[in-house]
Amino acid sequence: MIGPDVAGIAERLGLAADTATAIGQLAAETGLDVDAAYAVQTALLQRRLDRGERLVGLKMGLTSRAKMAQVGVDEVIWGRLTDVMRVPDGGIVDTGAYIHPRVEPEVAFLLDRLPEPGEPIGDFTDAVRAVAPAIELIDSRYADFTFSLPDVVADNTSAAAFVVGPWSPVPDGLENLGVLLEIDGRVAQVGSTAAILGDPRRALDEGIRLTGRHGVRLREGWLFLAGAATAAVPLRPGAHVRAVVEKLGTASLRAAS
Ligand code: OOG
Ligand code: MG
Numbered sequence: 001m002i003g004p005d006v007a008g009i010a011e012r013l014g015l016a017a018d019t020a021t022a023i024g025q026l027a028a029e030t031g032l033d034v035d036a037a038y039a040v041q042t043a044l045l046q047r048r049l050d051r052g053e054r055l056v057g058l059k060m061g062l063t064s065r066a067k068m069a070q071v072g073v074d075e076v077i078w079g080r081l082t083d084v085m086r087v088p089d090g091g092i093v094d095t096g097a098y099i100h101p102r103v104e105p106e107v108a109f110l111l112d113r114l115p116e117p118g119e120p121i122g123d124f125t126d127a128v129r130a131v132a133p134a135i136e137l138i139d140s141r142y143a144d145f146t147f148s149l150p151d152v153v154a155d156n157t158s159a160a161a162f163v164v165g166p167w168s169p170v171p172d173g174l175e176n177l178g179v180l181l182e183i184d185g186r187v188a189q190v191g192s193t194a195a196i197l198g199d200p201r202r203a204l205d206e207g208i209r210l211t212g213r214h215g216v217r218l219r220e221g222w223l224f225l226a227g228a229a230t231a232a233v234p235l236r237p238g239a240h241v242r243a244v245v246e247k248l249g250t251a252s253l254r255a256a257s
Contacts, residue, residue, distance in 0.1 A: 004030040010043035013155050016141040022099050025142050027150040037153035038214050044156055045080045053082040056223055057111070058211065059136065060203045061157040063227030064195040067104070070231040073149050076197075076206050079157030081223060087137075087163045087253055093235075094256045098139040098160055101235040103253070104228035105181045105243035107174070107193060107200045108134040108164045111222045114208065121208070124201050128224075130167035131174065133245035135181075135253055136225055137161040138232055162225060165243070165251030175199035177246040179229040184240050189230035193245065200226040 009026055016023045026032060032040070045055065061067070061077040068074040087093055095101055112129040114121070121127045139160035142151060152158060174193055181189035193200050203226035208218060218224065235241065238257035244250045 004032045004036050006036060006039045006043055009154060010040045010047060013040065013141050014044055014047045016099075017160070020097055020099050022143040023141055025147055025151045026154065027148050032150045032154060034150050034153055037150040040154035041079065041156050045082075048082050048084070053084045055080060056083050056086065057081045057225070058207060058218060058222065059157060059159055059162070059225035060207055060227040061152070063197045063203050063206070064229055066191065066195060066231045067228050071145070071147070071152070073147070073152060075149055076210065077149070077153050077157050078207055078210055079159045081159060081162060081225070085159065085161045087161050089163055089165050090252050090254070091163065092254050092256050093137060093161060095235055095237045098137070099141065100145055101137050101139045101160065102145070102232035103181065103235045103241050104136050104138065104232035105179050105189065105191070105230060105245065106134040106136050106228050107196065107226045107245060107248070108132045109204065109224040109226065110167060111218055111220055111224055113220050114218050118212075121205060124204070125170045127204065128170055131170055131248060132167045133165040133243050133248045133251045134225055135163045135241060135243045135251050136228060137235065137253070163251045163253045164223065165249055168248055171247050174201055177248065179246070180244040181230055181233060182242040182244065183233060188233045191230035193229055195229045196226050203227055
């Protein structure tokens with residue numbers, strides 16, 4: 001049997017992102033399953049590497065109930081981050097470069113030496129050098145931000161841009177820190193790091209396990225976004241966005257007007 005056209009689907013998704021033009025969902029029409037969707041994601045990454053971008057880390061998606069409920073997909077997923085997606089803390093983004101951008105508060109890890117595949121993470125502080133508050137800007141390439149599980153995996157889990165705030169040494173506990181997402185100084189979302197799989201440290205175990213299924217190994221020096229602690233909020237031109245994570249501080253961005 002001939003499988004789905006992985007390269008062709010990657011091209012359609014890549015062009016949709018490059019031109020900020022929404023497309024219809026592809027999985028049902030093309031028979032794309034989750035494994036083939038991760039192959040599309042790899043092809044999309046290759047397309048970015050071919051134009052000079054560098055892989056700088058991974059992001060987890062749908063590690064909180066709030067996010068699963070918002071998009072109607074209830075499986076933990078992962079995607080790739082490149083250097084071009086990184087916006088400096090306090091930096092400016094152009095909403096016109098995206099289809100329907102949303103922002104969400106996250107926790108970022110700076111990875112240290114990781115165990116061999118199959119080995120458990122012993123001490124979290126051996127595997128993670130530092131932690132930081134972060135904002136992820138997501139932008140589904142599908143019309144109406146509506147997708148199935150294979151669709152969102154193929155679309156690099158809606159990854160578009162991200163901001164990492166100042167790094168701190170790993171605090172004693174990460175499992176119950178208050179999280180706020182502020183838009184123009186007003187609280188838009190309130191949550192806790194407990195929303196991220198009960199403890200964002202678990203997102204790393206899941207990341208190692210789920211990427212291992214596809215032969216991907218996390219690397220020392222990579223960034224790792226553990227997933228949003230709250231639902232995402234639409235990013236409007238001119239908005240000033242701040243994510244606040246208790247003990248870790250803030251990360252911010254501004255959308256050009
Ligand atoms: C999928 C990506 C989810 C998160 O932090 O849960 C994600 C989406 O919501 O479009 O990045
Ligand atoms: Mg996210």
